[in-house]
Amino acid sequence: MLIASLSLPEQGVLTLAALILLSSFLLLAQVRLDSLINTFALQGALIFLATVFMAFISGKYHLLISAALTLFLKVFFIPGQLRLLVVRLNIRREVEVIGNPMLVMLFAAGLVLFSYYVALPIRELSLLSTRNTITISLAVVLIGMLMVISRRKAVAQVIGFMSMENGLFFAAVVSTHGMPMVVELGIAFDVLVAVILFGVFFFHIRTEIGSLDTDRLNHLTEVDR
Amino acid sequence: MNALYATLLLPLVGVFILAFAGHRRQAKTINLVLCTVTFATALLLALEVFRDGAILSTGKLLYVDGFNVYLILLNAFVGMTTAIFSGPYMEHEAAIGRVDAVRMRLYYSMYQGFLFTMLMALSTNNLGILWVSVEGATLATVLLVSLYRTHESIEAGWKYFIICGVGISQALFGTILVYFAAVKILPPGAEDGLLWTELHRHAADMDAGVLALAFVFLLVGYGTKVGLVPLHNWLPDAHSEGPTPMSAILSGLLLNIALYALVRFKMLVDPALGNHLAGNLMMGFGMLSFSVAGLLLHRQYDIKRMFSYSSIEHMGLMTFAFGIGGPLATFGGLLHMIVHSLTKSAIFITVGHASHIAGTQKMAQIRGLIKTQPFVGWGLMIGTVAIAGFPPFGVFTSEFLLFTATVKSYPWLAPPLVIGLAVAFTGLFRNLQPMVFGSPPADQQPVNANMWPVFIHLALVLWLGIAIPGVLAQWLNQATIMLAGRGVL
Numbered sequence: 001m002l003i004a005s006l007s008l009p010e011q012g013v014l015t016l017a018a019l020i021l022l023s024s025f026l027l028l029a030q031v032r033l034d035s036l037i038n039t040f041a042l043q044g045a046l047i048f049l050a051t052v053f054m055a056f057i058s059g060k061y062h063l064l065i066s067a068a069l070t071l072f073l074k075v076f077f078i079p080g081q082l083r084l085l086v087v088r089l090n091i092r093r094e095v096e097v098i099g100n101p102m103l104v105m106l107f108a109a110g111l112v113l114f115s116y117y118v119a120l121p122i123r124e125l126s127l128l129s130t131r132n133t134i135t136i137s138l139a140v141v142l143i144g145m146l147m148v149i150s151r152r153k154a155v156a157q158v159i160g161f162m163s164m165e166n167g168l169f170f171a172a173v174v175s176t177h178g179m180p181m182v183v184e185l186g187i188a189f190d191v192l193v194a195v196i197l198f199g200v201f202f203f204h205i206r207t208e209i210g211s212l213d214t215d216r217l218n219h220l221t222e223v224d225r
Numbered sequence: 226m227n228a229l230y231a232t233l234l235l236p237l238v239g240v241f242i243l244a245f246a247g248h249r250r251q252a253k254t255i256n257l258v259l260c261t262v263t264f265a266t267a268l269l270l271a272l273e274v275f276r277d278g279a280i281l282s283t284g285k286l287l288y289v290d291g292f293n294v295y296l297i298l299l300n301a302f303v304g305m306t307t308a309i310f311s312g313p314y315m316e317h318e319a320a321i322g323r324v325d326a327v328r329m330r331l332y333y334s335m336y337q338g339f340l341f342t343m344l345m346a347l348s349t350n351n352l353g354i355l356w357v358s359v360e361g362a363t364l365a366t367v368l369l370v371s372l373y374r375t376h377e378s379i380e381a382g383w384k385y386f387i388i389c390g391v392g393i394s395q396a397l398f399g400t401i402l403v404y405f406a407a408v409k410i411l412p413p414g415a416e417d418g419l420l421w422t423e424l425h426r427h428a429a430d431m432d433a434g435v436l437a438l439a440f441v442f443l444l445v446g447y448g449t450k451v452g453l454v455p456l457h458n459w460l461p462d463a464h465s466e467g468p469t470p471m472s473a474i475l476s477g478l479l480l481n482i483a484l485y486a487l488v489r490f491k492m493l494v495d496p497a498l499g500n501h502l503a504g505n506l507m508m509g510f511g512m513l514s515f516s517v518a519g520l521l522l523h524r525q526y527d528i529k530r531m532f533s534y535s536s537i538e539h540m541g542l543m544t545f546a547f548g549i550g551g552p553l554a555t556f557g558g559l560l561h562m563i564v565h566s567l568t569k570s571a572i573f574i575t576v577g578h579a580s581h582i583a584g585t586q587k588m589a590q591i592r593g594l595i596k597t598q599p600f601v602g603w604g605l606m607i608g609t610v611a612i613a614g615f616p617p618f619g620v621f622t623s624e625f626l627l628f629t630a631t632v633k634s635y636p637w638l639a640p641p642l643v644i645g646l647a648v649a650f651t652g653l654f655r656n657l658q659p660m661v662f663g664s665p666p667a668d669q670q671p672v673n674a675n676m677w678p679v680f681i682h683l684a685l686v687l688w689l690g691i692a693i694p695g696v697l698a699q700w701l702n703q704a705t706i707m708l709a710g711r712g713v714l
Contacts, residue, residue, distance in 0.1 A: 122434040134405075141398055148391055157387060164394045171398060175405045180419055182286075183353030187397070190360045194390065197367060201386065204371060204379050217380035220462045222524050 009053045010129050013174065016050040017136045020170060021112070024143040027163055028108055031095050033155055037082050040159050044074030047166055051173050058177045066178050069188050070169065078162060078195050085199050086155065089206055096153045104150050108143050115139040133174035140167030154205055154212040158198045165191055226280060228269035229287060232301065233344055235263045239337030247330030253312030256333050260301070260308040263340070267301035270294065275696060281350065285420050288350030291703030292559075296485060297347050299563055303477050303570050304340045306678035310574045311336065311470035313673060317581060318468065323373055331368060332468065338365040339474060346482050353419045355486055356393070356400050359450060362479055363389045370467040381459075381466035388459040389449060396446020396486075402439035403493065406431040421489060428496040440494045440503050443487065444510065450483035452537045453544060454514040460537060465529035465586065469577030472529055476536040477570035481562050484540060488547050492708060495550075507548030512641065514541030519645045522652030527586050528576050531656060532569070535612060538649050539565045546627045547708075549634055555709040557626030559701050560693070564619035564686050568611045571682035575604040578674040579660070588656050593665030600676045602661045608679065609657050611686050613650045619689030
């Protein structure tokens with residue numbers, strides 16, 4: 001099946017999927033906090049666009065409500081909240097050193113291949129567009145997880161966590177045209193609360209250890225000292 | 226039906242009342258009254274389900290059957306008894322200046338919030354809401370783990386938040402995949418593709434490949450929350466650094482909820498796959514958790530950490546039991562969920578008193594409890610005897626059922642099971658002996674302790690070990706029929 005045989009909006013969704021994956025790689029490599037937050041907002045905007053496209057492809061207009069939620073949460077509220085925190089904690093210009101960025105990027109590329117390897121044998125995923133989009137959303141989730149693992153700064157870990165959430169939302173939109181509304185609202189509520197709690201934690205961590213470097217949270221071990 | 230709504234609404238109302246009144250002197254009474262009334266309504270609900278069978282709410286959002294009704298009852302009961310303990314305990318913490326008024330409000334409000342999310346997770350019929358509730362339970366407790374704002378508690382809170390958050394995201398991906406498989410077979414336009422009752426009816430028609438993939442994600446996701454090795458790192462930290470009433474509920478109830486979610490999904494995946502893949506995965510992870518946690522019990526220095534590892538061990542055992550999946554093992558697993566909850570929350574309550582007596586959680590400095598305060602010493606002793614699986618306590622009964630099932634279906638797994646139990650037993654007792662019987666420091670004083678919840682729990686565990694009441698046996702048998710195809714009675 002060729003890309004050209006798909007309708008224009010479907011091609012749009014596929015292109016957006018590729019861009020979302022690209023933004024995941026950008027997030028992984030971005031070392032400056034303010035650019036990191038901007039890239040995260042960009043990923044949110046791409047997912048918003050993809051959701052709007054899917055709403056018109058599927059004719060399920062309740063997706064537009066999900067799209068509006070995404071626009072509000074992922075493009076404005078969460079990045080805005082993070083920017084505010086970063087300013088208030090005075091770490092806007094902070095640059096994080098990623099240990100061995102080359103290896104991390106190669107690993108992320110490996111995760112993309114792994115996602116395809118997992119999804120290819122499934123008969124139900126035989127449609128070109130679903131197969132690619134589900135695979136990409138899985139890759140976005142896994143790369144978000146890699147980001148949580150590889151970063152040391154609490155803000156970067158939170159962005160990794162939220163980008164996993166982006167991947168999950170994208171998966172729901174492209175595979176099943178969104179979850180039932182009540183579930184979507186529940187998830188959005190959880191995300192909202194999580195962001196607020198993360199903000200609270202930033203202040204606690206900062207008060208306790210004087211920075212947001214989570215590597216210094218290392219008091220709890222199996223052996224008594 | 227109304228009893229179900231009341232059971233869910235009461236804690237939800239409690240969240241808001243206690244958010245404003247949590248710092249007042251009456252807060253502990255309000256909390257206790259709310260929990261007691263919730264327990265009463267849960268009891269009514271249980272009677273209703275026992276009389277009329279499974280109930281499905283209008284709108285199909287809530288569903289209570291033989292499997293979850295007794296867990297709801299257990300949840301409300303342990304919530305109530307822990308509330309009895311939590312009042313004086315938190316007063317003591319406030320008196321020694323570890324928490325201020327704002328944090329007391331947070332504590333009480335989130336105590337109810339935590340109960341609400343757990344009851345919601347148990348009673349919902351929608352697998353998406355199930356996920357939202359389990360995640361909500363994390364969010365409700367994460368600030369309670371770091372309530373004392375020490376370096377260690379903030380570290381524990383952050384670890385809990387990130388590891389459970391990331392873990393549970395995998396479960397959402399699994400849920401999306403299940404929904405994906407469901408919309409392919411359900412009539413177009415149907416909005417009920419996430420309703421467990423619908424999915425269970427059509428389970429055999431769903432695509433096996435998608436569901437197998439989904440189950441792996443669900444196992445990793447909810448498994449993180451169950452505390453399965455190697456995803457368990459957050460658990461000992463979160464359970465040891467938070468206030469002790471929270472440790473009691475986390476260990477006693479929250480782990481059960483995650484396992485419940487996993488078993489519900491297993492019921493969907495098994496007919497679709499037609500093989501034992503889900504069971505094998507659960508057996509593997511369960512056995513691994515059981516063995517590793519048993520060994521790690523020997524290395525502990527903090528009393529709450531030690532009992533957290535004991536929780537991992539028992540959750541591993543239950544996962545293993547549901548993995549084997551025959552009627553005998555399933556019945557054992559279901560019974561173990563109850564007796565472990567009761568025993569473990571009793572132990573944590575006792576441990577809370579013990580650490581107040583000694584002024585520390587370090588086991589090396591807790592000595593001679595039985596001389597200073599006999600009830601606390603005996604409570605800890607009997608509790609540990611019960612959790613280690615001695616007859617005639619209920620833990621022995623369920624472990625014996627599990628052992629019998631293992632010998633029957635997988636004889637080669639029986640030796641590791643017995644060795645693991647022995648290793649865990651020695652790990653617990655080598656630390657327990659001096660704490661209970663050693664000679665107390667000269668200036669050690671008894672504290673104001675209410676041991677009633679502990680002895681009620683332990684008496685129940687004893688009762689379940691000697692004679693399971695007919696009502697409960699019927700429920701467990703019903704649940705076993707649902708899970709394993711046929712009952713044991």
